[in-house]
Every structure is written in C-alpha cells, then in structure tokens.
Amino acid sequence: MLYAILSTFLVAAIAPAVHRVTGRASGWVLGLLPAALFLYFLSFLPAVSAGESIVLSWPWLPGLDIHLSFLVDGLSLLFALLISGIGFFIVTYAGRYLEGHRDLGRFYVIILAFMGSMLGLVLADNLIAMFVFWELTSITSYLLIGYNHENADARKYALQGLIVTVGGGLALLAGIIMLAMAGGSYELSEILANGDLVREHALYLPLLILILIGAFTKSAQVPFHFWLPRAMAAPTPVSAYLHSATMVKAGVYLMARLNPSLGGTDIWFTTLALFGAITMFTGVFLAFRSTGVKQVLAYSTVMALGTLTMLIGIGTETALMAAMAFLLAHSLYKGALFMVAGILDHEAGAKDFLQTGGLRTALPITAAFAILAALSLGGVIPLFGFVAKELMLESVLEAPGLVGILTLLAVLTAILGVAVAAIVGIRPWFGARVETPKTPHHEAPPAMLAGPVVLASLGLIFGLGPGLADEGLVNAAAASVQGAPVDGYLALWHGINWPLAISAFSLVAGGLLYWRWEQARRALGWVDRAAEYGPEKGYFKMMDGLVWISEWQTRVLQNGYLRYYVIVIVAMTAGLVGVTAQLFDVSVGTVHFERLQIHEMAIIAILVASMLFAVLTRSRLGAVAALGSLGFTVALVYVLYSAADVGITQVLVETLTVILLVLVLFRLPGFLNLSSTALRLRDAGIALVTGGMITLLMLSTLDARLFDSISQYFIEESEPSGYGRNIVNVVLVDFRALDTLGEIFVLALAAIGVYAMIRFRAEDHRR
C-alpha cells in the first residue's frame, strides 16, 4: 500500500523523461500506472465486500504517535477505485488533448502527484497523514488550475481555489487535533470505534464546526461554492478529474468517513442537511442559467456535492446507500461529460452551448455516449443515475426532520436537473447545424473517446444490474459510513411510489423548462446583478483587505531606514524583558564592589571612557577607533577570566570589524547633523532604557540558578568523551555541533546577503 502510493510520486518524478522518450504514446505509457493501481485496489475487493476493513501501518514519527497507516474499507476502496480508474482515462485522454503542448511533461508530473495525494487522502488511517495528503491535493490542484500560467485569469482563479481550500484546511487541522484529543487517538480506525466518546466530549461543537469548514470549502458548499466554477480555468482533463471524481469529493469523503464518530446528533443533521440542500439547489439553478459548457457542468457538480452532503446529513440507512450510489453515478457521468466537453472544445472549438448544435453527424460516437451520460445526469430510467435519484428522493421523504423544505428543494432540483441534462444531452447534438469555431473533420481519437465510452456505459450497466454495484462495493461503502452493516439493496424498480411520481413529474417539467430555456435564462438576468453581492464579493474584499494590511505594515515596519529597524528591535527586547521581569518578580543579585581589584577598576575606566568618546565624538573615524578600543578591552576581560579562546576570537573580530568599518566609511557622505534635539533625546532615552534593562538582566542572573549548570558536565566529559583538552572547542565542534552548524549557516547566509546587496546596488548604478 505504501509503495502503491509512493509509486505515483516516483513515476511523477520521471514523467517528463518518459514523455520525452515515448512522445505521442506518452499518455498510454503513463496510463499504465493508474491502471496497475486500479487492479491492485481491485484485489482488495473480495475481502472488503465481505465486510472486512484492513489496516496497514508503517512507523513515521513514532515519538509523536504519527504513523503512516492506511485503512482499506468500503468507503476508501470505492474512492480509491474511482481515483485510479478515472485517473487512467484522464492520463491517456490528456496525452492526446494536450498533445504538442510544450508543458505536457509538467502536466503529467502534477496530475500524477495529485493522484497520489488523493489516494493517500482517502486511504490514510492516521489523521495527520490524512491532513498532509489533504493539503497536498490543494497544492497540486492549484498548480493544475493554474496550468496555463501565462493566462492572468488562470493564475487568479488558481489562487482563489488555493486560498479558499487551504484556508479551510487550516480550520480542518485545528479540528482534527481536537478530534484526536476527544477521541483519544490519531488513528481513524480507533476514533470511529469510539463515536460516543467524541459526541459527548466538551470539544464536540468546536471541532465539528472546524472540520465542517474544512469539508465545506473543499467540497464547494454554499457559501464557498464560487471557487469551483472559477477553477474551470484549468485544462479540461483537469476539470474532468478534479471536479468529477476527486478533489471536490474530498470534503464529502471526510464527512462520510467521520459520520460514525460525529454524526447522529441534531446539529450534524441540521447543518449538513440544510447546507447540502441549499448548495444542491443553488448549484442546479446556476447551472441552468449558465451557457458555458464547463460552467454548466461545474455548477451541476456543485449540485451533486450538495446532494451528497445533504444525504450524509440525513444519515438514515437509505440516505447513506443513496449517497454512495449517487457518488458512484456522479463520478461516472460527470467524468464522461467533462471529457465530452473537452472533445467539443478540441474538435469543434466550442466552449459555449450557444455555439453548438446539430453535431451528432460529425461526432456520432461522442454524441451517443454524451447522451447516455446526460440521461444518467437527468436521472432517467434505466440509467444508474435513476437508481441513485430514486433512493435520494426516498430518503428525503423519510428524513428525520425538515421534510418540507428538503422535499421542496429536492423536487426543484430534480426538475432543473432534467433541464440541465437536456442542455447537455440535446443542445449540442440535435437541431439545426450551428457554425462552430472549428469544423470537426473527424471523430475524436480513441484515447479521448475511451473515457466517455467506458464511463457512460458503466452508468448503463450498473443501472440495468444494480446488484453489481450493490454487492460489489456500494453496500460495503455505506456500511463503513454508517459504522454498521447495512441490509438495504439497490434496485431499478421500486414499484409505483412517491419518488417515481416525482421523477416522472420532474421529467415533464424539466423538459418544458428546456424547451423555454432561452426565455427562462433572460428572465433570470437579475441573478447576475445579485451575484455581484454574493460570497465571491466577500472573497475579493478580503483579499483587498489583506493587501492593504500588508502594505500598511510594510510601510510602518519595513520602511528602509536602518535606524527604525534598530529602534523596533531594541525597544521590543527591552519591553519584553521589562514586562517579564515585572511578571515574574525578578530580583537583582548582590554585587560585591569591595572585591574589585585595582587592575579591574582600570579596565572598567577604559571601557567607560571609550564608550563616552564613541558617543560624543563628531568624527566617524574617532568613533570607530573608540569602538575598537572598547572591543579590545572586553577581550582583555575575557583573558583575565581565563577564557583564552573567547578572548582571541574577540580580538580578531574587533580587528576585522574596524577594517570593515573603515572600508565602508569611505562610502558615506560627509558628516551632517540632521537630527533635531527631540529625536536625539528620544534615541538617547531608548538607548538608556535598553542598556539599563540589559544590565538588570545580567545582574539578576548572578544569583538565579533555576537549573544546575551544564558547564560542570562539559568540563568533566571534555577529555574522556570529546578527546580534547580545549573545552570551548570541544563544546563548539562536538557537544554542540548542531548549534555550530546552524551558526555557520547563518554566517554564510549573511555573507551572501551582503554580497547581493553590494552587487545589485553596483549594477543599478551602472545602468
């Protein structure tokens, strides 16, 4: 399992090389990996459908109780199969769709890395590992949405998606840490077994809110739904993959996964059912009034995500069965439809439904399978989408509360859903031939047709034989969401009942709506104006605010005047030391002035005299020389107290500092006194306060002994374990070598920084 997930990252690393070697065939070659993974996951199927769940674990950070552990049960296996299966079609599809694009190699890298992250996310058993993969999917999807990085919109909306999902990810991190505290473990398998522990914990409400923020942002629930349609700036294979089977479903996965532990409470039901239902309706409504091919599909994905959230919220056995069936159905038809959208764009250059019409003769195979997938989207018998929709309606009618509003929204969604399916399934293919930007000369290549054909056909096969999907995986998946075995089953025909009546009614009403599509869209023009005040507006306002704050704080703190930097640092130090000293009631130790010897007094006198000279002199060279003498006298102090090494270092550093200052002095303009008396008094004040504070600090350490000094250990161990008599050196290069490594690293960085400053200034002047 570990190697299965790592293999995606390894193959991602060599993907550009593979692409160079194999050229046109690269999509098929790289597609071997997801295909192999699919077969590998398939090998778990017999055990999992029998109701087993398998935990595989590798130690990662054992000290922190973080393991790289994987959980294979119905839910995670369903996702893993979808991710690897659809991944195969996407990779082969992209090989042809993006053929000749100069960054195709880079595309393979990111899409395979994304696939690996997604697999890790759904299979992880450890919460921290899951979070790491969660964030990896956000980052890789950012790179995928912004794939056409020379396009300003692609960059902007990639960033939007990243900020929304990563912002939610932060909330999620806090949420899962609380969850681990409440559940007593970081292992999902253990938390899920102790659901009551979490539900009765004092942290239940905050952790629920935080986790839901994470899930809602990722799965584009209202009010975070706006980023998903914007993410359509990505190349079509990406949209087909991220926005059908994978990334946007991560939030749904999380809610489904945690259902046994978090679900079953009133707040869980109300929040998920309401937000889900509203998202469902918003999505389908916006889909109905969009005309862009990918926009329509993206909004209908929002609809699907809302439906799934609502069903998980309802949480009855039927609802969970419906959720899993709907998840499978949606992944199949939406993956197919997005790939069809890519074919429309690739062959006919059409990105908008208004530009299309009558294409069935030019693209017969595409048309046939697009219609099949659209039928599933509309929930028409005998497609698998119908099975899922019937179950959905049934569970809404039997919901434990809010039946009225949920039913209303579900019926409206069903009607509009049929209309949207008609837009997708009828508009481009039938009617009069509309002149498309490119005239399709031939059917799409096999690599691009494979996905729609197989996925749409599966929708039909599962519809005719729901037992296949049911006994295979859907039952097991619903069982892992419920946390207990389910005894429901999927069926195409439930007899004459309310859901069937609603379906039939929505078919008719949806058909009528499609017939009057143009008029209905015009009548809904006000939505655009209203949308200007929607949540996306809030997002842009927030981004502007962030930019404003960072501009403001840069102006104040990073203003380019060294003196202000020094003031901030020094005043901050003094302030923090002062406050801490007050808080902890630090006392000043005793100083024994009477023990001072005559040569020590002389040294102090020299120190004070050079200090005063440095402050008062008007000559720069004089000040430098005075500072030098100060430094040498300090070195003398070191030597007096038998710290020979420190003394020598001090002498050398002082020498070099003076040389350095002399070199710089030549570059300074003549000495001018520009500061007013007030400014000088302020600086003197800060200097005095800071100096006083540091002095107090030194004095207070005289008597303070919080811990035993470690020097005794160093002195004793220097020769026996460090093989050296010079304790200072042994400490530097052996006992505390890691510190020294850090210090020389800083030294090197500082030198490079100075180098860059000098060099780039010099080059600027030359220009």
Add this chain to the structure above:
Amino acid sequence: MNMHSLILRTAGHFLLPLLLLFSVFLLLRGHDEPGGGFIGGLVAAAAIVLYLFSMDIRSARKVLRVDPRDLLGAGMVLAVVSALPAAFLGQAFFTAQWWEFTAPVFGEIKLSTVLIFDIGVYLVVIGSVLTIMLNLAEAED
C-alpha cells in the same frame, strides 16, 4: 585603495604565508589548546585582508585563487558531511567518530569527523569574511 607603502607591501608579502601557516596551526591544535576553526578562519581571513591592503584587489583575488563564495559552499558541505558517518552507523546525528593510528614520521595521529567539521567552520569563516571584504573593496573602485 593602494596605499603605496613600501614597508606595508614588503611586510604583506612575507606575512601572508606565515599567517596562513599560523591559521592552519591554530585550526589543527584547536581541540587541545586555544585555537580552532573559527579562530583559524579569522586569522586566515585577516591575512588575506592585510595582503589586500598592501597590494590591490586583483592580486588579493589572485593569491586566493578561488572565489570566496566557493569556500562558503565547500565549508558548508564539509560540515554537513561530517555529520553523516554517525547516521550511517545508526548513531545519533553528529556523533563524533575517531580514528587513531601511528604514522612513521608524525607519530601518533588522531583523525575524526570533528576535525572535518572544524575544517568546514574554518572555510565558512574565511569565505564569509572575504566575500564581504573583497566585494566592499571592489565596490570602492
């Protein structure tokens, strides 16, 4: 920058090899007597800077042979490499490894990863001081 002082120039010529030798001496004795990589590096850097003052920037760069930035990199690499043997032996990172043996002329010799680390420090110190000094001096012209 050229000081045109005959005394300084002559002294610089003779002091440079002596000081460099002294810096290596300080580096090697550091573990038992005052000295070590940091101090040795400072002495070596000071030696080059003295030469820079007595001659000019071009001769200083020539006598150094390599760009001081390369010394920075080489030093960092040595310092990090010295930590690795312990990791391969399954001990804690940076655990010192010692090899003692007697060579015909030199008598008893102690070699260690600690010495490699100290040489790394030595090179980084020379590199960073000279990167700053030489570039400042060059910007002067």
